[in-house]
Amino acid sequence: MNPKKTTNEVYLGLEQGPIRPPNEARSLLVRVTRNCPWNRCTFCPVYKQEKFSVRPAEHVIRDIDLIHQNVERVRELVDESGRVTRSAIERVSGTIEPNEWEAFSAAVDWVISGDMRSVFLQDADSLVMKPAELVDVLTHLKTRFPTIRRITSYARAKTIARRKERDLRAVHEAGLDRIHVGLESGSDQVLAVVDKGSTKAIHLEAGLKVKRVGMELSEYVMPGLGGRDLSTVHAVETADALNQIGPDFIRIRTLAIPPRAPLYERWQSGDFEKCSDVMVAEELRLFIEKLDGITSVVKSDHILNLFMEVEGKLPDDKERMLNVLKTFLAMDPTEQRSYQVGRRLGVFHRLGDLKNDRKAEIVERTCRELGVTSENVDQITDQLMMRFV
Ligand code: SF4
Secondary structure, three states: OOOOEOOOOOOOOOOOOOOOOHHHOOOEEEEOEEOOOOOOOOOOOOOOOOOOEEOOHHHHHHHHHHHHHHHHHHHOOOOOOOOOOHHHHHHHHOOOOHHHHHHHHHHHHHHHOOOOOEEEEEOOOHHHOOHHHHHHHHHHHHHHOOOOOEEEEEOOHHHHHHOOHHHHHHHHHHOOOEEEEEEEOOOHHHHHHOOOOOOHHHHHHHHHHHHHOOOEEEEEEOOOOOOOOOHHHHHHHHHHHHHHHOOOEEEEOOOOOOOOOOHHHHHHOOOOOOOOHHHHHHHHHHHHHHOOOOOOEEEOOOOOOOOOOOOEEOOOOHHHHHHHHHHHHHOOHHHHHHHHHHHHHOOOOOHHHHHOHHHHHHHHHHHHHHOOOOOOHHHHHHHHHHHHO
16 A cells, blocks of 8 residues: 555644554654554554555644643643642633643643653654654654653554665654564564565664664564464564564564454464464574574563563573573463463463462462363463453
């Protein structure tokens, strides 16, 4: 799909997109494009019914001004403890126009969630915006809010690969500090099967270019994406791609398949064989084992991940991360089942929680109520995971 710029658009007030990375929860969200220009990845349900467009830069700049105006308003409401109380908001609510509530609430969130230091540009591929326009947006953001220390965004590898290095550098110099790329897999086979619209070579070109211009790079990987057939090649090739790129961050986000994703039908028809949690743990073990010669930080901050403990800085924390996976893989099936259910209920956060009697009792009770066994545990945890996708 070719990116299309919407013309003659009327400004209708602040726009916010549907998603952001988990670690951008405290960031101000600024929408520069709408939806995804590719929209074909079979595992991704997010923008499937939506059409892509680039927002006019002047509209984004008006959003920024609107937020600035509301941030000033909110700052006057902050009490001595640094909070904005409900009664303070109610006091000014009569002065807020109906079409300004979104900007006011974005300003409240940004002011009370921290120190107005981080911004995330939405939606799926901000670098589609012309570099000169993106530079204008970034410059305006930094001028309006001198408190900003970090601006990040999602971008597709193919878009980055197409951008001239000097344009990317200009965007970085104007303020874009970090790019999040959905690598998902380094295996060309897996990338083709899920219609990622990218190849390992494109990912390498894009990742290395981002690094060369001095931007931070965060690469998302998706354990389980190759299914049972491609699990091994997925782990090995993904690690190899990352070893060549050396990103600042490797972020793990395990595959979950909601009914809205095209892959769901293939899964239900038996055409795609989804890995069990134990298989994903084995795949993850192989993946971590193959990471070599890089100093990336591995993050596991997504709610869909079974192992939040598989986090740390390479190479120092590699053995510790591997030990978490080896410990799980060495457990008997009943213990593995308890951990899977406990984690997906949000009761367990680490393997050591299995030894917490109070938590373990809650999990066992739920297993009895739901009739969870070692045989049906993946089926049940798949349903539990649907709450998060
Ligand atoms: S590029 Fe990203 S947002 Fe677009 S379809 Fe693929 S995973 Fe979804």
